[in-house]
Amino acid sequence: MSDIFHTVYQHLLFSEEDFHAISAAHEKTEIAKGNFLLKSGEISNEYYLLEKGIVRSFVHDYNNNEITTEFFAENDIVIVPSSLFQRIPSQETLQTVTDCVLWKIDFDKFQHLFHSVPGFSEWGRSWFTTQVFSLKQKSLDIVTETATNRYLKLLKEKPQIIQNAPLKQIASFLGITDTSLSRIRKDILKI
Structure with missing residues (x-):
């Protein structure tokens, strides 16, 4: 069993038997750079545990520009919750x-775990609570932090994004232009 299951599904109520049931519900999959896990307009039927690599979610704005809404790095859950749990078409696209290297679990297997593994529903509530707080903090950071501070926070929390994602994707995620991001990076190097 991969360590990712113990890392992602941390909860005091899980026994080793529960971890075996959880890991058995997942399927390992390797997806090359640039491929799509979910396209806008599709209904999500699974989510993924990201063991290795980077995935991003993005939307198109009113001018049809790609805007990166999230980066997923190692040990993150790659998911569009509204589409998966409300069974509605996704507004976001997920792309590697x-x-x-990911571990995929489909909606039906998730539902089975949710109803059969003691503690899985509690883990889910805890995970969602963390995600809500994270989303709220991101929206606050956009209006209360400078672009430089948002970049430094991303560098500290997920350096692999800065090292591997294209500048344009990072800039759109931070809510700034490519030119501004280039200037920020040059200024940081001078320090």
Whole structure:
């Protein structure tokens, strides 16, 4: 069993038997750079544990520009919750930024775990709570932090994004232009 299951599904109520049931519900998959896990307009039927690589989610704005809404790195859950759990078409597209190793679990297997593994529903509530707080903090950072500070925070929390994702994707994620990001990076190197 991969260590990713113990890392992602951390909860006091899980026994070793539970981890075996959880890992058995997942399927290992390797996806090359640039491929899509989910396209806008499709209904998500699975989510992924990202063991290796980087995935991004993006939307198109009113001018049809790609705007990166999230980066997923190692040990993250790659998911569009609204599409998966509400069974509605996704507004976001999920695309691999690098070659990736992922563990996929489909909706029906997730539902089975949710109802059969003690603690899985509690883990899910805890995970969702963390995601809500993270999303709220990101929206606050956009209006309260400078672009430089947002870049430095991303560099500290997920350096692999800075090392591997294209500048344009990072800039759109931070809510700035490519030119501004280039200037920020040059200024940081001077320090």
